[in-house]
Every structure is written in structure tokens, then in C-alpha cells.
Amino acid sequence: MNSAVPVAGSSRPALGLWMATALVLGNIIGSGLFLLPSALAPYGGAALLGWGVSLSGAMLLAMVFARLGLERPSRGGPPAYARMAFGDGAGFLVAWSYWISNACGNAAIAIAFAGYFDSLLPARMESPAFVPLISVAALALCTLANLRGMRSAGAVQLITTVLKFLPLLLIAVAGVVYFEPSAWHPFNRGTQNLAGVTTTTIALTMWAFFGIECATVAGADIRDPCRTIPRATLLGTALAGVGTILACMAVVGLVPERQLAASGAPFADAASGLWGPFAGMLFAVVASVSCIGALNGWVLVQGQVGRGAAEDGLFPQVFARCNGSGAPAAGLLISTALSSALVLANFQKHLVALFTFAILLSTATTLLPYLACSAAALRIHHDRRSSVRAATQTVVALLALGFSVWALIGTGAEALAWGAVLLLAGLPVYLWRRSRRRAPAKVGRAM
Numbered sequence: 001m002n003s004a005v006p007v008a009g010s011s012r013p014a015l016g017l018w019m020a021t022a023l024v025l026g027n028i029i030g031s032g033l034f035l036l037p038s039a040l041a042p043y044g045g046a047a048l049l050g051w052g053v054s055l056s057g058a059m060l061l062a063m064v065f066a067r068l069g070l071e072r073p074s075r076g077g078p079p080a081y082a083r084m085a086f087g088d089g090a091g092f093l094v095a096w097s098y099w100i101s102n103a104c105g106n107a108a109i110a111i112a113f114a115g116y117f118d119s120l121l122p123a124r125m126e127s128p129a130f131v132p133l134i135s136v137a138a139l140a141l142c143t144l145a146n147l148r149g150m151r152s153a154g155a156v157q158l159i160t161t162v163l164k165f166l167p168l169l170l171i172a173v174a175g176v177v178y179f180e181p182s183a184w185h186p187f188n189r190g191t192q193n194l195a196g197v198t199t200t201t202i203a204l205t206m207w208a209f210f211g212i213e214c215a216t217v218a219g220a221d222i223r224d225p226c227r228t229i230p231r232a233t234l235l236g237t238a239l240a241g242v243g244t245i246l247a248c249m250a251v252v253g254l255v256p257e258r259q260l261a262a263s264g265a266p267f268a269d270a271a272s273g274l275w276g277p278f279a280g281m282l283f284a285v286v287a288s289v290s291c292i293g294a295l296n297g298w299v300l301v302q303g304q305v306g307r308g309a310a311e312d313g314l315f316p317q318v319f320a321r322c323n324g325s326g327a328p329a330a331g332l333l334i335s336t337a338l339s340s341a342l343v344l345a346n347f348q349k350h351l352v353a354l355f356t357f358a359i360l361l362s363t364a365t366t367l368l369p370y371l372a373c374s375a376a377a378l379r380i381h382h383d384r385r386s387s388v389r390a391a392t393q394t395v396v397a398l399l400a401l402g403f404s405v406w407a408l409i410g411t412g413a414e415a416l417a418w419g420a421v422l423l424l425a426g427l428p429v430y431l432w433r434r435s436r437r438r439a440p441a442k443v444g445r446a447m
Contacts, residue, residue, distance in 0.1 A: 020215045020236075024211055029240045029293075035356075036204065039355060040201065042189055042261060044188060047201045047252065049194060049198040050205045051245045057209075058212055059238070062238075068380075069215065077213050078369035079098060079312070088312075092426070094369045096430070097419075100426075102301060103342065104358055106299060107339045110138045110139050110291075110343055113292065114132075114134045115265055116264070116268065138295055139339055142296040143332050143333065148325055169247070171267060172246035175251070189257065202407045202410045203407055204363075206367070211240070216229055247267075254274065307322075310331070357414075357415070365422065367408040374400040374401035377397040
């Protein structure tokens with residue numbers, strides 16, 4: 001097991017309550033602020049059903065992670081909890097799944113950043129090379145910030161979170177002020193019944209809540225983790241959840257369905273329709289800042305996941321090697337290279353279609369760690385003496401587990417199939433690590 005240790009070169013862990021909350025808040029807000037309204041456009045107001053269930057499920061998962069943060073306030077997050085409860089095999093599976101989901105998500109965020117850049121510099125986007133270049137440049141910029149150390153990355157996260165949260169609330173309020181009932185007719189624009197729409201939209205809207213676990217991933221770098229991690233997790237999830245739902249549904253009601261379904265910058269389009277082109281450009285800038293903030297946070301998370309898994313002996317040790325600033329340099333560069341490769345391999349697809357597939361794939365590979373952590377919480381509470389508090393925590397973990405299974409089903413056959421392929425791709429890595437760990441023991445017995 002890892003113990004909570006400060007960042008190299010620092011007298012104490014770098015992240016306090018506000019930076020830890022900003023890490024959670026910024027990652028959640030950024031995920032929902034990109035192209036999600038466009039992905040939800042075919043469902044109309046019925047998407048509210050998915051939003052409601054996802055927010056409830058996210059708060060249940062936040063309570064699970066808050067409790068697990070008290071049990072093991074160290075680096076690694078979901079993989080560390082799975083390993084603690086079920087052993088190395090489960091730990092590796094969750095670590096690999098979570099690491100892959102971050103790579104898919106970072107690629108989607110970088111492409112979404114290029115989409116909002118499109119509304120600022122439309123003439124340049126005529127070049128087919130512009131989208132991948134801007135996307136990869138955004139990945140490189142955030143990786144550079146993280147290579148400078150945890151505190152540098154935390155400062156970027158705090159600044160970008162503040163810059164984007166108020167405009168997010170502004171568009172949410174505008175959606176209420178300028179609300180037109182006709183924009184929500186018909187309530188269900190899809191071909192499925194309401195039960196089917198709810199299951200499908202849960203898989204999409206859950207993307208907007210990924211990040212609830214981020215404070216636990218960086219636990220070893222957080223001051224007073226037993227108090228800070230639960231507070232940052234619950235506070236960040238609640239604030240981001242309410243703001244994101246209001247803002248995304250406001251855009252669905254403000255932008256015509258056909259325009260929204262094809263839009264690469266839905267928030268900018270909503271602002272342009274309300275207040276003119278300058279407002280649209282301003283919101284495109286805000287959304288771009290949001291993209292960079294979320295991408296920065298997820299690059300940080302991906303580096304720490306690989307580092308924590310390597311320190312637990314699950315990933316190759318190169319992922320744990322740190323530079324002079326205490327950043328897992330090699331792991332960050334490998335992770336960013338994978339995300340960049342995904343961008344370069346898929347950039348020719350339509351932005352909204354690519355984004356929708358990427359978030360479903362990221363959702364499928366992230367829900368497995370969420371499911372495993374809910375099961376880990378159940379096992380921990382089962383081993384405790386019976387009490388009202390333990391019983392309550394058991395019920396919460398059970399509900400979170402059921403929600404994770406429901407949302408996983410909603411990602412669909414294609415995303416589940418691709419997720420299974422990506423998980424199997426990690427099998428050679430796990431077998432290689434096991435053989436390396438057994439080799440010294442065999443040598444010792446031979447001697």
C-alpha cells in the first residue's frame with residue numbers, strides 16, 4: 001500500500017481545500033461544457049430524465065469516494081481502492097481501464113477545444129491539418145504545465161475554474177429568463193420510449209460528472225486529506241452538477257434543434273442568438289478556457305493514475321519516475337502520446353459524432369472503476385461492526401453499484417465492445433509485470 005507523502009521538493013503537500021475542490025469542480029464542469037448539448041439535441045427535454053438520474057448517481061458515487069478517501073488518503077484513487085479490497089488483479093484491471101478512459105476523454109476534450117476554436121477562427125479551420133494541430137498543441141500545453149509540478153497544475157486549475165464558473169451560471173440564468181415552452185415541444189424528440197431515452201441519456205450525461213473521484217487520485221498531494229478529500233469531493237460534485245445541468249439544458253432550449261445537433265460550439269451559438277456575435281465570441285473564449293482547464297486537470301489525473309499503479313507494482317516502473325518538480329514525467333509523456341495518437345487517427349470524423357463516440361467509450365471504461373469502487377466500499381463496510389453509520393454507508397454503496405451497472409448498460413453494444421478490446425489489450429502488460437515480480441523470488445530460491 002502507498003502512504004501519503006508530499007511532493008518531492010516540497011515541505012508539505014501542494015493542494016489545499018480550494019485547489020482540490022477546483023480539481024473536482026473544474027474537471028466536471030469542463031466535461032459538460034463542450035459538445036454535450038449537441039449530443040443531447042436529438043432527445044429534447046426528455047434528456048432531463050437522464051440528467052436527474054445521473055446527478056443522483058453522481059452524488060451517491062461522491063459519497064462512496066468521500067468515504068474511501070478517509071480509508072486510504074493516498075495517491076491513485078479507484079485503482080488503489082480496488083487493489084485494497086480485491087487484490088492485484090482487480091487493481092490492475094481498474095487502473096488500466098481508468099487510464100484508458102482518461103486517454104479517450106483527453107482526446108475528446110482536445111478535439112472539443114478545436115471545435116470552439118473554430119468559432120473564433122473559422123477561416124483557418126478550412127485547412128484539414130488545423131484541427132489535429134490545435135488539439136495536439138492543447139495536449140502539449142497542459143502536459144507542460146503538469147511537468148512543472150503539482151502546484152503549478154493546481155494553480156492553473158484554480159484560475160481556469162474561476163474564469164469559467166460564472167459565465168456558466170450566466171447562460172443557465174439566461175435559459176430561465178428567455179425560456180420558450182415551444183422549444184421543448186415535443187418533449188421526447190427521439191424514437192425510444194421514455195425508459196429507453198433515460199437509459200441512453202444517462203450514459204451521455206454521466207460524462208458530465210466524471211471527475212468526482214479526482215481528489216482521491218491526487219490524495220497523497222493534498223493537505224489534511226482525511227478532511228479535505230471528502231469536502232472537496234462532495235462540494236465540487238454538488239456545485240458542478242447543478243451548474244452543468246442548468247447550463248446544458250438552457251442551451252438545448254435556446255438553440256434550434258437542427259443547428260444544435262450539428263454545432264461544434266453550442267454555448268457560443270446560444271450566446272450569439274441571445275446577445276449578438278460579440279457575446280458568441282466571448283463565450284467561445286470562455287469555453288476554450290474551460291476546455292484547457294479540464295484538459296489540464298485530466299492530464300494531471302492520468303499522470304497520477306499511472307504513477308500510483310506503478311508504485312503499487314501494477315504498471316511498469318517508468319510511470320513512477322519523477323522529475324525535479326515531483327511530476328511523473330515519463331508517465332505524462334506516454335499518456336499524452338496516446339491521447340495525441342487518438343486525435344490524429346480520428347480527426348477527420350465529424351466533431352459531434354466523434355465526441356459522442358469518445359464520451360461513450362470513456363464512460364464505459366470509467367464506469368468499471370466506479371463499479372469496482374462501490375463494490376470495494378461494500379466489502380469495507382461488511383468487515384466493520386454493525387452500526388447505523390455502517391448500515392447507511394452500505395446502502396449508499398449498494399445504490400451506487402446499481403447505478404453504475406445501469407449506466408454501463410446505457411453506453412451501448414459498440415462502446416462496450418471497444419471497451420472490452422481495450423481492456424484485453426492490457427493483459428500482456430499485466431502478465432509481464434507478474435513475471436517480473438516473480439523472477440527475483442525464483443532466483444532467490446535457486447540460490
